[in-house]
Amino acid sequence: MAKSHITPQLYAEIVDRDGTCVLCGGPGGELDHIVPRSHFGSKRVAEQDAPTNLRLLCVACHRRRHG
Secondary structure: OOOOOOOHHHHHHHHHHHOOOOOOOOOOOEEEEOOOHHHOOOOOHHHHOOHHHEEEEOHHHHHHHOO
């Protein structure tokens, strides 16, 4: 699997944009790749970690999504 390149600045950008968990409205704390990184392949890191492919989830929703 390709290594994620989410910088602290990108993390802060997504937190500022979404504010709360986009699924339940609870306190967000984790970034979720909408399209899983594994679907992109190792040569498309910029696309997999693009802001359009990231969203803020709470821990519970993120765990359910990847259950």
